[in-house]
Amino acid sequence: MPLTIATWNINSVRLRIDTVARFVEAYRPDVLCLQETKCMDGQFPLADVKRMGFDHVAIHGQKGYHGVAVLSRYGLAEVDRKGFVGKQDARHIAVSLADGPAAGTRIHNFYVPAGGDEPDPAINEKFAHKLGFLDEMEAWEALRVGAGSSKAVLVGDLNIAPFEHDVWSSRQLRNVVSHTPVERQRLTEVAKAGGWVDMMRELTPEPEKLYTWWSYRAADWAAANKGRRLDHIWLSPALAAGMGGFQIAKETRGWDKPSDHVPVIATLNL
């Protein structure tokens, strides 16, 4: 019996809760990991997500910015929230599925720092923070293959498009934060250190383009199609052995009042 898991940077869960419901109605994911919820835990629209069928919810929010959440049709256990680089800024939550077809699976949901505009850690402390955050991810034992559970998933808005065909023009974005060589290298090292399989690229190799984000600033996002793959689904080898397909719900970018990110949905055969 398969498990479906989705990741989506919702850019305010309160503003877009009806959009979440519309997506859930269409795709029926078993687990939905959200980023940029932008609200404190007490403000989270719990009643709404329970109406969608998510009886189990784990949230890590803060006032106004960042914030992550896991919504699940199955029970959740071992909820952990880690701060990185000496900050407590609601960019990570981990859960284990307590029952259902993927019982025992560990899920890490991340919102990696965007990193500001200037790709130089010496003059931009946001970029330095992003690189430090990635260093801590690489060093964290809990993200190593086999740590805790052989069945593990790492999802989220990692704010990096690591490969040439993860952006519309690798050449034009080579000095743009999200696609600089140092970030691309660092993210690749995080995946390698943890033994993670990049599910989307495993199933859809380069040079096919894959995007999950289109800027709000484009006059016509669909016509320009200057996207980036910032959102990721990584699997431990044990889960990768049974991976099904994935979908990028691009049509949601064209809905009313959209997020600038679209959901990615993975099917895992257990």
Place this chain on the structure above:
DNA sequence: ATGTCGAAGAATCTTCGA
């Protein structure tokens, strides 16, 4: 490619973050 969003505090705009 410097445009468009969203939250929040003070106010119907400004600032910050993305």
